[in-house]
Amino acid sequence: MTEEKKTGLPEEKNTGVLKGFRIQSLSLWLVAFTLIISVLIGIGIVQVMEDYYELAQRTREYVFAQEDARDLLFGSNYLTDQARLYAVTKDHVYAEAYFTEVHETRRRDLALEALEVHLRERNEDALNTSKEAMELSNALMVLEIHSMKLAALSAGEDMGSLAREIQDYQLTEEELSWTAQQQADASMELVFGEEYRTMKGQIEAKMSDVTRSVIEICERDQAESEGTMKNALIRQSIYTVLVVILVIFSYIMIAVLILRPIRIYVNCIKNNNFLEITGAYEFKYLAATYNNVYEMTMEQQNMLRKKAERDALTGLLNRQAFEQLKSQLRISSEPLAFLIIDVDVFKSINDNYGHDVGDQALIKVARLLDENFRKVDYVLRIGGDEFAVIMEKTGPDKKPIIRSKIEAINEILQHPEDEAVFPKYSVSVGIAFSEKGFYDDLFQQTDQALYHTKENGRCGYTFYDEL
Numbered sequence: 163m164t165e166e167k168k169t170g171l172p173e174e175k176n177t178g179v180l181k182g183f184r185i186q187s188l189s190l191w192l193v194a195f196t197l198i199i200s201v202l203i204g205i206g207i208v209q210v211m212e213d214y215y216e217l218a219q220r221t222r223e224y225v226f227a228q229e230d231a232r233d234l235l236f237g238s239n240y241l242t243d244q245a246r247l248y249a250v251t252k253d254h255v256y257a258e259a260y261f262t263e264v265h266e267t268r269r270r271d272l273a274l275e276a277l278e279v280h281l282r283e284r285n286e287d288a289l290n291t292s293k294e295a296m297e298l299s300n301a302l303m304v305l306e307i308h309s310m311k312l313a314a315l316s317a318g319e320d321m322g323s324l325a326r327e328i329q330d331y332q333l334t335e336e337e338l339s340w341t342a343q344q345q346a347d348a349s350m351e352l353v354f355g356e357e358y359r360t361m362k363g364q365i366e367a368k369m370s371d372v373t374r375s376v377i378e379i380c381e382r383d384q385a386e387s388e389g390t391m392k393n394a395l396i397r398q399s400i401y402t403v404l405v406v407i408l409v410i411f412s413y414i415m416i417a418v419l420i421l422r423p424i425r426i427y428v429n430c431i432k433n434n435n436f437l438e439i440t441g442a443y444e445f446k447y448l449a450a451t452y453n454n455v456y457e458m459t460m461e462q463q464n465m466l467r468k469k470a471e472r473d474a475l476t477g478l479l480n481r482q483a484f485e486q487l488k489s490q491l492r493i494s495s496e497p498l499a500f501l502i503i504d505v506d507v508f509k510s511i512n513d514n515y516g517h518d519v520g521d522q523a524l525i526k527v528a529r530l531l532d533e534n535f536r537k538v539d540y541v542l543r544i545g546g547d548e549f550a551v552i553m554e555k556t557g558p559d560k561k562p563i564i565r566s567k568i569e570a571i572n573e574i575l576q577h578p579e580d581e582a583v584f585p586k587y588s589v590s591v592g593i594a595f596s597e598k599g600f601y602d603d604l605f606q607q608t609d610q611a612l613y614h615t616k617e618n619g620r621c622g623y624t625f626y627d628e629l
Contacts, residue, residue: 196408203401207451210394214387214455221384228376230276234292235369237269238299239518242353242362245306249349252317254324257310261325270299281376288375295368298361305361307331309352316345391455402427475521476528478549479542487540487552487600494599499556499564502608503531506588506620508547515585523587530574534567549589558595561625568623576621588621595627 244260247253263269274296281289311331314324315338321329337345352358406424430437436453471483479487491498505511505527512520524547531541531549540552553560568591578584592612596604611626618624 192408196405199401199404199408203398206394206398206401210391210451210455214391216387226276226280228373230273230280231292231369231372231376233269233273234277234295234299235366237263237267237273238295238302238362238365240269241299241303241306245309246353249309249313249346249353252313252319257314257324257328260306260310261327264303270296277372285375285379288372291368291372291375295365295372298365298368302358302361302365305352305358308333309349312337312345312349312352316342316349318342395455399431473528473543476525476543478528478532479540481542481544484542484544484550487542491552491554491600494554496555497557497598498596498600499551499553499560500594500596500600500604500608501551501553501564502544502592502605502612503527503549503551504590504612504616505547505549506590506616508587511585511587519584522584526575527571527589530571534571552600556595557597558625558627564593565623572621590615590620591623593623593625595625 240263241260244256244263248256248260274292277289277292281292307327308331310324311328311333314321314328315333337348340348402424406428409424426438439450471479471486473480505523508520508523511523524543527549528541528543531551535541535551535553538554540550542550542552544550553564568589572588575588576586578586590612592608592610592615594604594607594611607626611624611629614629615622615624
């Protein structure tokens with residue numbers, strides 16, 4: 163028995179069997195490892211998809227929350243507009259519209275209810291701020307109804323034709339003893355006075371805080387999701403490397419079934435390209451998921467970059483984009499024209515008509531600039547009421563064209579469709595030309611030309627080379 167065992171060991175060595183392992187056992191271990199890794203890959207893919215759908219759902223909720231915040235503010239502003247219009251005109255239409263909004267349309271109430279659904283669990287502070295804004299808006303209603311009661315008395319209105327809230331509002335003995343003019347003046351003061359404007363400002367500030375808070379949480383969730391997906395991709399890459407190692411070890415025993423797809427995937431990742439949809443089902447699934455995640459990541463990066471380069475109010479390129487353009491154009495060998503456009507007496511528009519009208523004035527200028535200049539020109543908002551245009555491949559021979567564009571814009575601004583609601587205004591423009599790119603002094607030269615325009619009556623333009 164002992165001799166048989168001794169002679170058996172050399173015979174096994176001669177067969178070429180690996181020490182301590184048989185081919186069948188090794189194959190089973192390799193298959194087992196492969197199955198385990200495949201399961202991990204599948205779990206990772208499912209987890210990435212779940213994370214993606216969860217992020218998409220949260221993003222939709224935040225978008226709805228932003229819309230609801232705007233609706234709440236819009237409803238409050240609508241009530242303000244109707245109350246002010248009634249105080250000024252004494253027209254029943256505005257009082258009826260006011261209470262139709264309060265009792266039927268109910269934009270504020272519906273928006274607050276929707277905000278409670280979207281923010282209750284995710285952002286309690288933003289929800290409380292929205293409720294505070296609603297309370298302030300309700301407090302404004304007291305002033306607005308008070309104003310409408312005084313306005314109705316000053317105009318000798320039949321109280322029976324007005325809303326029950328106006329009829330039931332109790333005026334003081336002193337207010338009842340005032341003259342019609344005093345009552346009319348008091349009505350105007352209630353909805354145009356400092357106290358009213360302060361409360362309106364508080365409402366706008368609170369709703370801005372809500373919107374900003376919602377955006378911050380959305381961006382944070384996106385950043386967290388991006389980190390999760392990056393980790394998932396790292397894990398998938400590790401799993402892929404392990405599969406490659408297993409394929410190398412099993413190459414002698416089995417045909418090369420997955421070596422070519424793995425090599426293709428590795429090359430695609432190294433070259434930062436989409437993965438080719440090839441190989442077994444699991445690898446096709448992996449490639450499709452990777453491509454979807456890769457594409458989504460690129461879209462998110464593009465979206466965030468565009469958001470950072472765009473002005474929130476006008477949609478034009480902003481100051482950050484302007485600084486980048488200047489850097490890029492410094493090395494240009496092409497001529498260009500540079501315009502600085504300033505809205506005339508913009509502070510007066512804000513003071514006399516309110517910031518909403520001021521914002522609309524800026525939006526109108528932005529739209530006219532975008533419509534009148536070429537698609538290849540860069541139209542930017544570089545300050546509060548200051549805009550700029552960069553026209554590449556444009557020299558002094560294009561002065562007549564530039565003149566006609568500016569004159570056309572001022573013609574429209576000087577003749578608004580409804581002067582009672584929207585004021586006349588204009589823009590002043592300074593223009594300078596560069597024979598080669600955006601050199602350092604070009605901005606100062608254009609600014610000097612703009613200053614000359616302002617000093618000589620505004621509503622026009624000045625070419626720096628004509629000074």
